[in-house]
Amino acid sequence: MDTQNPADIAQRIAELRREHRELDDAIAQRVATSLEDDEIAIKRMKKRKLWLKDCIARLESALIPDEPA
Numbered sequence: 001m002d003t004q005n006p007a008d009i010a011q012r013i014a015e016l017r018r019e020h021r022e023l024d025d026a027i028a029q030r031v032a033t034s035l036e037d038d039e040i041a042i043k044r045m046k047k048r049k050l051w052l053k054d055c056i057a058r059l060e061s062a063l064i065p066d067e068p069a
Contacts, residue, residue, distance in 0.1 A: 006063055013059050020052045 027045050030038045 023049045
């Protein structure tokens with residue numbers, strides 16, 4: 001992926017947001033079933049979700065043009 005191309009960045013952001021939503025749904029489903037065996041899996045999914053959120057924020061900031069001082 002060309003990190004300088006805004007279209008590529010926007011596409012990657014969309015992919016990450018989709019994965020973020022899917023994880024959110026999976027977490028909600030596992031919490032609803034509330035199996036104790038899933039506690040570690042839920043924590044891992046939440047960590048992945050936070051990592052995705054950070055990646056999305058970094059990519060979104062890359063889309064903001066630098067302003068001259």
